Amino acid sequence: AQRVTQPEKLLSVFKGAPVELKCNYSYSGSPELFWYVQYSRQRLQLLLRHISRESIKGFTADLNKGETSFHLKKPFAQEEDSAMYYCALSEGWGGGSNYKLTFGKGTLLTVNP
Amino acid sequence: DAGITQSPRHKVTETGTPVTLRCHQTENHRYMYWYRQDPGHGLRLIHYSYGVKDTDKGEVSDGYSVSRSKTEDFLLTLESATSSQTSVYFCAIGTGVYNEQFFGPGTRLTVL
Numbered sequence: 001a002q003r004v005t006q007p008e009k010l011l012s013v014f015k016g017a018p019v020e021l022k023c024n025y026s027y028s029g030s031p032e033l034f035w036y037v038q039y040s041r042q043r044l045q046l047l048l049r050h051i052s053r054e055s056i057k058g059f060t061a062d063l064n065k066g067e068t069s070f071h072l073k074k075p076f077a078q079e080e081d082s083a084m085y086y087c088a089l090s091e092g093w094g095g096g097s098n099y100k101l102t103f104g105k106g107t108l109l110t111v112n113p
Numbered sequence: 114d115a116g117i118t119q120s121p122r123h124k125v126t127e128t129g130t131p132v133t134l135r136c137h138q139t140e141n142h143r144y145m146y147w148y149r150q151d152p153g154h155g156l157r158l159i160h161y162s163y164g165v166k167d168t169d170k171g172e173v174s175d176g177y178s179v180s181r182s183k184t185e186d187f188l189l190t191l192e193s194a195t196s197s198q199t200s201v202y203f204c205a206i207g208t209g210v211y212n213e214q215f216f217g218p219g220t221r222l223t224v225l
Binding site: 009032034036042043044045046049086090091099100101102103104105106 | 154156157163171205207212213217218
């Protein structure tokens with residue numbers, strides 16, 4: 001069964017410092033990977049998806065199949081980046097069962113002034 | 114916000130009572146999901162639907178049932194609420210593109 005691990009429950013950095021939120025996965029096939037962000041008491045929002053290779057709000061993430069990782073990075077953290085971040089994995093295209101997401105437990109990022 | 118609403122947004126109920134949460138979408142998407150969010154556990158899938166009347170169990174389905182009689186509505190029922198079901202419940206819709214999902218605003222349920 002697939003698994004997503006976010007090893008840090010909490011991460012605290014200062015404004016302007018680089019930030020990296022770690023995500024490791026376990027899955028035998030070709031996964032689709034996502035990062036979601038949840039600001040305080042709000043709904044989860046899709047931050048980025050690996051297949052799009054995009055940069056949203058200055059964040060990037062690279063899929064490393066050799067290390068089975070999908071770490072989220074930003075070179076200069078801002079206070080408004082403070083939020084809960086979730087890494088999620090989907091098994092890939094197919095029937096209804098393949099559209100499920102498996103989430104990590106989340107990392108709470110705090111950016112201090 | 115992808116046209117997803119949840120009702121009620123907050124509910125306090127007593128142990129043993131049935132509770133129904135509603136998820137409504139205006140996007141006409143085929144896939145809908147119910148998750149619960151708990152500290153230290155992240156999001157866990159309760160049930161999901163891949164079409165009208167087509168539903169299946171997720172990771173933590175015990176004590177929950179669902180129904181989907183229309184594309185736009187996905188109902189989650191706690192048949193006899195327990196304190197362990199105190200949680201924040203999120204509904205999501207799946208676009209079928211890149212397997213991404215979009216989430217509703219959540220329902221905060223407290224079972225006393």
